Amino acid sequence: MSHETIELLCVALGALALAMQAFILLAIYIGISKSTKQMKEQVEEMRSSVMPIVDTTRELLVRLTPKVESTVTDISELAHKLRTQAADIEVAVDQILVRVQKQTSRIDTMFSGTLDAVDKASVFVAETVSKPVRQLSGVLASIKAIVESLRASDPAYREPTAHNDKDMFV
DSSP states (O other): OOHHHHHHHHHHHHHHHHHHHHHHHHHHHHHHHHHHHHHHHHHHHHHHHHHHHHHHHHHHHHHHHHHHHHHHHHHHHHHHHHHHHHHHHHHHHHHHHHHHHHHHHHHHHHHHHHHHHHHHHHHHHHHHHHHHHHHHHHHHHHHHHHHHHHHHHSGGGOOOOOOOGGGOOO
């Protein structure tokens, strides 16, 4: 085999390898283009099924956004008003508690004064009533003693008394 034949064989093998590469690249290109077309079709199909949902959602969001903002603003104002009213109620309750404490102190003082007056009055009434009662009791005791001594001087009313002198010790 001559040198030219070997060269020709090498060139033929190189050309065959290039042709095979070209066919393989052409097959890859055809496969990728078919896949790309299928993917484009699928993306278009998804887009056509998803876009109405996206459009509906977008419209819903556009319609609801002002309402949500208004609701949030209203809730914020309500919370502020509630805080203000709670502070006012707290001040009012504190004032009421101070007044109740003052009135309780006044009532306690009044009751204490009343009970002291009732105690003094009861002591006065007891002394006022008991002194004459004791005096009357003393007068009645003296009258009784006088009556008994008068009876004892009358011999008809005298009871015999037996004294036992044994028990008497002087």
